[in-house]
Amino acid sequence: MLVPITVVTGFLGSGKTTVINNVIKQVDNSDEKISIIVNEFGEVGVDHDLLQTSSEKIIQLNNGCVCCNLREDLVSCLREIMKHPSAQVLEAIVIETTGVADPLPIIRAIQTSPYLRPIVRLDSVISVVDVVNVMKNSEEVPEVRQQLAYADRFILTKSEQLETAKKQELLDHLSKVNPLADVRYFSKDKSFLTSDFFNLELFDAVKEIEGLVSEGHINNHTNFCSCHSCNEHGQNEFESVVLTTPNYIPENKLVRWLDEVVLYFEGALYRYKGLIRIEDRELMGALQGVVTHYELNLTSQLAEDSLTKLVFIGKSLDKKYLEDSFKKVTN
Structure with missing residues (x-):
């Protein structure tokens, strides 16, 4: 059985780590069932320290968005995870990208590597969207548009800070950039449904298709x-x-x-x-x-x-x- 991979992308400060923490806290024995790969920018990263799970289940890649190196490192990393005896009980792998990353190298590595195709599958690409700043950021930062374009699902954060009219303007903007992605909302005060995060089977799915x-x-x-x-x-x-x-x-x-x-x-x-x-x-x-x-x-x-x-x-x-x-x- 192929282990599903969820890629979580989103610009700096959008709330990726907060969303992941919220979800994994709801999974019983998450340290055994979920492996997390944090792709951070630069030689010293901090995002992995903020994830509230056992350190041995978090793997840090410090090559940011250097696409060609990242692909090789990610393939090796995933192969090592799947070779470990604990992979027998592994139910999901989460990859958190750096906030300034184009998610394409990660998608390509999972999708095309002959070493990975027999052992893992790309379940979904989730883009965590800061609703307050995404319009401005997507105009100024190309990577933000790429994070939106590749997404299968948008998880919107800080939506309580937007007026109804502005919220609709944002939804129209997101739909124009990527009409293939659906939308969910996140609140720090509530538990985000694990069923809206894991085993979505959205990446390979075409809408209206059962299988x-x-x-x-x-x-x-x-x-x-x-x-x-x-x-x-x-x-x-x-x-x-x-x-x-x-x-x-x-x-x-x-x-x-x-x-x-x-x-x-x-x-x-x-x-x-x-x-x-x-x-x-x-x-x-x-x-x-x-x-x-x-x-x-x-x-x-x-x-x-x-x-x-x-x-x-x-x-x-x-x-x-x-x-x-x-x-x-x-x-």
Whole structure:
């Protein structure tokens, strides 16, 4: 059985450690059941000292957002955790990123490492959002937008400090950046539901899908690195593009189009998901992608009951290109 990994991201001061502490305090024997990896920036970190659990269950990585080194260290770290005898009772792994990190290197390491795929799975990426400062921070700090764009769930902190009108403005902003993520609220005075944190199965899920079957096409352009630390495109405008059609799409044309799309955007495309009517298939296809890596699987949902709907999230996406090229595939 694969051990689920929850990646907790969020900007400085958003409340990541507070949320994690709140959750693990509610888990019986959490020291045995949960391992925590804290990715801190610089040689001396303090976040790991604030986590209220036994020190031997917390592993500190001090390479911040140095993407290439982090991937190697994280893979080695996770392999060591899973080799330890205590892994037999391990129920979850939590990775808390540094507040100034792009979460992509962590996602890529878990998702693509041949050493990790047989032993762990990426359960969800949770972005802890400081509702008071996120609008300003997301305009000024590219990493904040990346933390929002890759999220499967937003956990909003300090929401009691916002007026109702401002709260709705914030929700609209978050939805525009990432319409794939759902929202939960956190209060220091209340226990955050563990069922809203662990075993969410959100990363690979496509909305309205009960589950995925093993049959599928997997594509991974492994020789291309598109993380923020390695590439600068000069623009930080994040947006989402939604494509829909009632038509069935030939699978060979669909795969060729997806390959062209990920190469066309050269790292500006961050997350993409959707349900697809595939020609000669009775069941809907589920697309799940991160940058240049995507998987296309069959689902348990009948194609005749749904329409094709795809959502692309990225930086300064060429909407016209997506729409025009999609029309050629579907017509």
